[in-house]
Amino acid sequence: MSKAKFLKGASRRSMLQQFGAAAIGISFSGGLAGCGGGGGRTVNFYNWDTYIGPTTLDDFREASGATVNMSLFANNDELFARLRAGNPGFDVIVPSNEYVTRMSQAQMIQELDRTLIPNFANLAPEFQDAPFDPGRLYSVPYTWLTLGIGYRKSAVRAKGVEVPDSWGYLFDNPLFTQRIAVLSESADLIRLAAKYKGHSVNGIPEAMLSEIEQMLIRQKPHIKAFHEDDGQDLLVSGEVDVVMEYCGDIAQVMADGSDDFGWVVPREGTLINQDCLCIPVGAPNVADAHAFINYLLDAEAGKKITEEILYPTPNAAARALMPESYRNNPVIFPSAEIMAVSEYGAFEGDEKSRMYEEIFTRISAA
């Protein structure tokens, strides 16, 4: 999941992702160097790249007296792998919905003490509970986001399409042959293909899985790349014309200038993700971790974060402070009809993720 602002050429996030991947082999149980030194109270915050306000951490230190050390991860798998062998000293982490379930089942995150998080009341009612964390025992929402199609308006119009508003343009149609890129995340790919076929993203039956596999193998010659979440770069550099990406990445590209880029959440509906604040088991400073989470849910602090990262916020009080251009931006907030047919991907067990992974390996090898 990319939160990086677009830089010319390579994005910071994709670099970080590769560095992270390279480092994983040697960081199975590395301790956190340089943390906790200096005597004062500290909160070790493990976050996505460019996913915080420019002054948020300093503001929190002034308000509470605790210093925040922020380290960055590039995707949920990296976060999970880092904490798998034991918490190396993090106090607050930001896993996505599915991983909240997985990590709570694996007893890697602890129950939150809601009395220490009064700003929970700032959240919009629909975010105060969640199917992936019933009763919100382990997590509070930080941002949410959707997957959709980023496209080059002139190029799709040249093929007679006004808006590519179906997953079929990516999965089941040679129209944009060799001008298509899709995410190389096996689960996202398979779940959205199921959505295209009119099924829920969860509980996909075996027969449909093999249908999806055949469909994607058929479509593969028309797809240029399985991208590593750098789809916005491929779009901007002219390699492809339609690309599966997260809303914020395309919103940032569109905010950067050209009118030629568009964004649509396909009419079949999409996967919603929610990035959540959690406290891992073994966190050294649980009290300040709660204080920090509470601070991030503050209306004014939330506004400053949202202004910077431009992702949808679940914080109703912060959203109310944002300008009209954000609150009613269709790229950031899809329509109610689209939201009604969109779903969260549930954690369906490790066996299922392994099965999805093997399907993706077969598609790539075919």
Place this chain on the structure above:
Amino acid sequence: MEQSWKQAKAAFAAIAVPPVAWLVLFFLIPLAVIWAYTFGENTGPVTIDFTGTFANYARALEPLYLQIFGKSLIIAGLTTVLCLIIGFPVALAIAFASPRMKAWLLLLIMLPFWTNLLIRTFALIAVLREQGYVNFALEWLWNNASGFMTLIGLQPFGDYEPLTLLYNNTAVVVGLVYVHLPFMVLPLYSALDRMDRSLMEASLDLGAGHLRTIWAVVVPLAAPGIASGVLITFIPALGAYLTPDLLGGTDSQMIANVIERQFKRANDWPFGAALSFLLMYLTFIAIAAQAFVQRKAERRG
């Protein structure tokens, strides 16, 4: 005068302990842990039981994965052959350059190591993509040629269609050759540099041409250098995952990409470990083959 290590045991121990301890602590023990994983079973999201099962190896030997191994072997082999063809004349030229020039040329060969592999790969993307420098240069030539055609009264060519140079297997091989060429040139250079020049002079004096001298005299003498160059190019190329990830298309999956995904997305460490160790067994076989070639060459020499 040669002195046996037995005569200075204390000094030998003092020198040997740190590297041996390093090797055991940071190489052999972690490797043993991964090896143990290959016989393990997932019992939960973060727990692995060492049950001694061979199921991971059995799965790794399924046709699907063997096919990916085969494809990786072909891509790594092609990379190695290209590196050898390109690297041999380069190494020969450096070996025969003047000492002053030699230092500069070697520096040039090693220069890429000063930059991170990832940065170099992104640079290659900027060169090869549709709006990259190769296509810019070709477009410029095309337009000029087209202008020239108009000038002499013929039909111009029409618009330039950018070449697709990225996101396919060719791009992966180009990227791998670019990255691994120094690994080939350096051992070749050291073998060629140590070679007895009088043997070449003798060959030329006795009437062999330049090509025949290279083929019949230089290449056999450089065989150990070629073997080690081939080995240290082939092994990392076989395990490459960043290059196919970034430069490859939908068809460019190599075995290391599959291994990476087992440790991350699939969260299946035992299976990932089994795939890694299959790769390692292949590497051992390659090293054994290289040692065999070397011994044969020494016996002949």
